[in-house]
Amino acid sequence: MRSSKATIRAVLLLSCPERPGIISDVSNFLVKHGANIVQFDQHTTDPQDGVLFMRIEFDLEDDRHFAKLKGNLAAMAGEYGMEWRLSHERQTKRMAIFVSKMDHCLLELLWRWKSGEIHAEIPMVISNHNDLREAVESYGIPYYHIPVSAETKEEAEAKTLELLKDKVDLIVLARYMQILSPAFISHYPDQIINIHHSFLPAFIGANPYRKAFERGVKLIGATAHYVTNDLDEGPIIEQDVVRVNHRYNEAALKIAGRQVERSVLAQAVAWHLKDHVLVYGNKTIVFA
Amino acid sequence: MRSSKATIRAVLLLSCPERPGIISDVSNFLVKHGANIVQFDQHTTDPQDGVLFMRIEFDLEDDRHFAKLKGNLAAMAGEYGMEWRLSHERQTKRMAIFVSKMDHCLLELLWRWKSGEIHAEIPMVISNHNDLREAVESYGIPYYHIPVSAETKEEAEAKTLELLKDKVDLIVLARYMQILSPAFISHYPDQIINIHHSFLPAFIGANPYRKAFERGVKLIGATAHYVTNDLDEGPIIEQDVVRVNHRYNEAALKIAGRQVERSVLAQAVAWHLKDHVLVYGNKTIVFA
Amino acid sequence: MRSSKATIRAVLLLSCPERPGIISDVSNFLVKHGANIVQFDQHTTDPQDGVLFMRIEFDLEDDRHFAKLKGNLAAMAGEYGMEWRLSHERQTKRMAIFVSKMDHCLLELLWRWKSGEIHAEIPMVISNHNDLREAVESYGIPYYHIPVSAETKEEAEAKTLELLKDKVDLIVLARYMQILSPAFISHYPDQIINIHHSFLPAFIGANPYRKAFERGVKLIGATAHYVTNDLDEGPIIEQDVVRVNHRYNEAALKIAGRQVERSVLAQAVAWHLKDHVLVYGNKTIVFA
Amino acid sequence: MRSSKATIRAVLLLSCPERPGIISDVSNFLVKHGANIVQFDQHTTDPQDGVLFMRIEFDLEDDRHFAKLKGNLAAMAGEYGMEWRLSHERQTKRMAIFVSKMDHCLLELLWRWKSGEIHAEIPMVISNHNDLREAVESYGIPYYHIPVSAETKEEAEAKTLELLKDKVDLIVLARYMQILSPAFISHYPDQIINIHHSFLPAFIGANPYRKAFERGVKLIGATAHYVTNDLDEGPIIEQDVVRVNHRYNEAALKIAGRQVERSVLAQAVAWHLKDHVLVYGNKTIVFA
Known part of the structure; x- marks a missing residue:
């Protein structure tokens, strides 16, 4: 990891059971980790008890924080029953x-x-x-x-x-x-x-x-x-x-x-x- | 049938086995009966030995000749093995x-x-x-x-x-x-x-x-x-x-x-x- | 206003200058007022200093809270420089x-x-x-x-x-x-x-x-x-x-x-x- | 020109002032020259006194007759005031x-x-x-x-x-x-x-x-x-x-x-x- 920060574009894909406040929780999580949301997409099969899908494209101003964000996301995902995928632009598929x-x-x-x-x-x-x-x-x-x-x-x-x-x-x-x-x-x-x-x-x-x-x-x-x-x-x-x-x-x-x-x-x-x-x-x- | 002539628009739909000169024969037939062709469409499943389809929209300057045209067409159709349908604009479906x-x-x-x-x-x-x-x-x-x-x-x-x-x-x-x-x-x-x-x-x-x-x-x-x-x-x-x-x-x-x-x-x-x-x-x- | 609560579907449309955490702030605001987000759409002209647009469709479990939400939204909108429109399903246009x-x-x-x-x-x-x-x-x-x-x-x-x-x-x-x-x-x-x-x-x-x-x-x-x-x-x-x-x-x-x-x-x-x-x-x- | 015949596919494009019997005349001309019409398309701007357009795709059983057909077409075109283009499949553009x-x-x-x-x-x-x-x-x-x-x-x-x-x-x-x-x-x-x-x-x-x-x-x-x-x-x-x-x-x-x-x-x-x-x-x- 470099010692100087650089902005990096990342995408989070996730799905989980619907629960109140989930969009708020996820966006709060990202903001707390320094993310600036660029594109937010969401779909639910049923707002009551369906499955929620999100795609969030965001800029992380300091790419050195990516690993930490990813680690904390894993913890959050466990709590919420999320399936998720997180990638950034330098991870070419x-x-x-x-x-x-x-x-x-x-x-x-x-x-x-x-x-x-x-x-x-x-x-x-x-x-x-x-x-x-x-x-x-x-x-x-x-x-x-x-x-x-x-x-x-x-x-x-x-x-x-x-x-x-x-x-x-x-x-x-x-x-x-x-x-x-x-x-x-x-x-x-x-x-x-x-x-x-x-x-x-x-x-x-x-x-x-x-x-x-x-x-x-x-x-x-x-x-x-x-x-x-x-x-x-x-x-x-x-x-x-x-x-x-x-x-x-x-x-x-x-x-x-x-x-x-x-x-x-x-x-x-x-x-x-x-x-x-x-x-x-x-x-x-x-x-x- | 009226005694004075009037122009009438008609449509001939036909299909028959392919044979050389068929387009020429059909258009000659129509011209001889006073038809002025407005729209001519044709399709063949195979130019050698396929089935030919035609749609000919034409004006007949003297509508009193429609019956004769239709009668003669029936004769021609027998010779060529045609299936056909002839209608004019006043025969509202x-x-x-x-x-x-x-x-x-x-x-x-x-x-x-x-x-x-x-x-x-x-x-x-x-x-x-x-x-x-x-x-x-x-x-x-x-x-x-x-x-x-x-x-x-x-x-x-x-x-x-x-x-x-x-x-x-x-x-x-x-x-x-x-x-x-x-x-x-x-x-x-x-x-x-x-x-x-x-x-x-x-x-x-x-x-x-x-x-x-x-x-x-x-x-x-x-x-x-x-x-x-x-x-x-x-x-x-x-x-x-x-x-x-x-x-x-x-x-x-x-x-x-x-x-x-x-x-x-x-x-x-x-x-x-x-x-x-x-x-x-x-x-x-x-x-x- | 009735004394018993009923669920109501509402739509918030808003635009405002981009600023970090805005999606989080808006979704937090809605959650605190009892909203369950059904559909969230967002667009930005530029994630750095552009204009942000949002459309949020949400259910409010207690329709008696709609007026309060609306009032507080007006206050928030002032702070964020938002233009906004809030309507619910019973307000037929x-x-x-x-x-x-x-x-x-x-x-x-x-x-x-x-x-x-x-x-x-x-x-x-x-x-x-x-x-x-x-x-x-x-x-x-x-x-x-x-x-x-x-x-x-x-x-x-x-x-x-x-x-x-x-x-x-x-x-x-x-x-x-x-x-x-x-x-x-x-x-x-x-x-x-x-x-x-x-x-x-x-x-x-x-x-x-x-x-x-x-x-x-x-x-x-x-x-x-x-x-x-x-x-x-x-x-x-x-x-x-x-x-x-x-x-x-x-x-x-x-x-x-x-x-x-x-x-x-x-x-x-x-x-x-x-x-x-x-x-x-x-x-x-x-x-x- | 070879001494033995071969089939050749050709396309005639033409436009001319409308006149009665023109479709018949053109198809007769082609048949007389040994053409077997494969695809016939036609359009008129006005069946009375407009301009007629035709595209006729045809097989000529004996390609040695192509030159003659083309020569005679030029004569016919003069009479009818046609603009025309005739090409065959071996004349690659x-x-x-x-x-x-x-x-x-x-x-x-x-x-x-x-x-x-x-x-x-x-x-x-x-x-x-x-x-x-x-x-x-x-x-x-x-x-x-x-x-x-x-x-x-x-x-x-x-x-x-x-x-x-x-x-x-x-x-x-x-x-x-x-x-x-x-x-x-x-x-x-x-x-x-x-x-x-x-x-x-x-x-x-x-x-x-x-x-x-x-x-x-x-x-x-x-x-x-x-x-x-x-x-x-x-x-x-x-x-x-x-x-x-x-x-x-x-x-x-x-x-x-x-x-x-x-x-x-x-x-x-x-x-x-x-x-x-x-x-x-x-x-x-x-x-x-």
Whole structure:
């Protein structure tokens, strides 16, 4: 810790059972620790006996007090039954990207990362194919090719976990065409974001564009969600749609869908990285 | 038929197997009968051996030639294997509206009807409840209360069919909370439009807003479709969505959804009445 | 005041210069007065030395304490340099609607009012024409016809002010085709909402749909804003657009525009009535 | 010309004064030359005495007949007073991209080009800065740095014209921050597409995001248009908007705006390259 003070921006995310005065208590706590609140967001499932969610972005004028604030917060959290996460701007999150052969979601993330819209370290991109190596390495990011087949799946996941170990805070499945096992997922609860190429819960599973074409829908969509053991059933972070019509065959739907997949995934990832998202059961609270 | 000529606007809708020169043949046919084409729309499922769809809006300078054109068209249609529909502007379509207790879709239709946006005759509104009688009768439209229960359903449908007989070209289910029997539907193929309060095929069946709330979607939608024997599975005419977030409880979703239900249903009905919609299998071609 | 307590829902809107601990101070104040915060929204123009805005929705378990809370708030506000507004759910706002000949915005407001989406008293509708009398009176709302011409404008406004005096908290210009004088507007600062039939600042002034047609835009819009002395320049509350194309002539643009005018105005009015809107200079903060 | 026949896809764009039977005449002409119509789009400003626009996409079974069809079309066009453009799929259009320092529009175009969504040759990228050389050259595209100052503008344009001469069919200004002279523009009528970072005609000229921030709009937009001598006044091809709120400062508006700039420009360019756009006065007809 340095001897001279510096201002630092921090974000506190928390949830706890509702109780009278809780907002006052939390803001008092922060003020007493020298915090200047910049942005305060709150949501309750029920003001009487529901669950309360808060996101508080604040400046700490003396960053040397951060550790103390964090320690005292742990004590307070115990008393109030809080789940919480506290981070500051210098703790850059580390994000791994998993891809297969399609590059549109990957390149969107990399472009926004390079432009500064997405603030993260990207220690690695992992793929079950070798196709996108050159594109990834041109950004100076290591690319790991880990093939997956029915026989090698367990082994491949073990190898992947080994690579990730202690190196990533978030995994983004950018059109990664493999289903992760429950064992794998259990290592990263609410830390794996997938993009599904439909407006969930419509067209769960494989080939959503074909299903959309066959059903004759007038809008197609994309859904970014946290990955759970139930395929395509995890908490939804963001969704969007784009209008189509009878002129779109399946190939045209795929092209139109790419644009919405890119923007929905990038938005969800940006929100997660900036601590705008809280998970509650199978839903999300997004303080956008 | 009058002895002096008058210009009349007409619409020809047709579908037939693709064959070379078909567009030329149809436009030649119309020109020879004195038609001046105002709007020409065309779609093919496959230019080689698919199905061709056309919508041609044209002015006939001498309305006394309409009957002859129609007769000759029937002959041409036989030769080309066409399905077709020909109507002119003075043949106002007749639309019955079925409602239950909720008034939002009904009132939207009536307001657009009165303002001239929806061009139709409305010979009757039929309801399984009596709640909306006053609202309907204030527009000078007859209101028929036909209660429906599990025991009386067959009888109620028979009575309804009797009322409709030879009087309507289109039935609009404006949040009518009864399921019509296949026998009933068979009387009005592609002539019954329903509004489903979700973005189909998501949330098929009852209580879509509750399901949407439980799933935590970030957009809710509405779908207007033709009614077939498969519940909520008929050809989709129009869909739209509206953005929601974690602050919306089920009641708030219902209120937000009302707006999109109203506009989607009214748009689909307007397109149908102006002969912009063709059904092909379980899909629609909408020449919007 | 009753002798037995009852819970009451209230909303506090306030703005003041930023200062450390202000959120804490305000929430402490509310808690000490028995408030249970239901929804807390906050915005700052600059966390260092900007202006802070808050909207706090809270339950007061004993409504007999409301007056005391209000009195003490006035004292606190002086100290902090706050501007504030405090209201509770039983203080239903009173809204006058001004119309001319077009009914679409008026009827949308009345329909949402009757359905409970818009919560207000409507003591009067005022028009410079007599056309919409029947529609308004069918809702049991008094209709006043006050013609306006260049010569009678001053007199007409005086008569209108007399009618409104002490009876309304909000005036909605639902396609009212007269320009109010600065003298008139000064009586209702930030309390007059107008719907302009374009996406402001595009197409300021008269005939926006004609201008949109001539410019060949691909989207048309509507804008709800507070009325100030600068025509169409007041703080924007809400805007939306709808897609059009080359097939839309001016008449078709007007019809398409009606839908977006209706929804934008109704949304802005609903937000105002529920105290979701704060004005800051020539902008609004909308805690939606 | 080869001695054996091959099928070729072609597009005919034309406009001419309305006259009876014109659709029939044109389709007859095509059929007689062996064309199989795949997609037929038509628009008229007035069926009586307006201007008619057509886009006809057709397959020619024997590509050796293309030249003859084109020659005969020229004769027909003279008779009917047609303006027309005929192209086939093997005549890949050549597109130059002009950029300054911002890369988002450029990279979107390059990504869609590489993915096959945008079908063109890109013989060069020209910039008044050197910043984006590496990004462009990594795609194997030549990059020309032509600095522009008030003093050197004429010379720079002359040099640019020399580079372009006979090499490009379309110039895309992908956030190129220089104003082209009327003399330059006259070489490429309806062949220069610009992206303006606002919803035109709102915020014409410099710094639209600052102006949008100061006006407090609730949506920001982007507009792709053909370049004419009147700054930001040329025919609009495509526009779109994205929702913002009081939390967006000018920097946030710019980031949000980048996404809509990218998609609007790429869409307009794709339509132009596939011959979906016709210019009429200061407007476009887009057969989308």
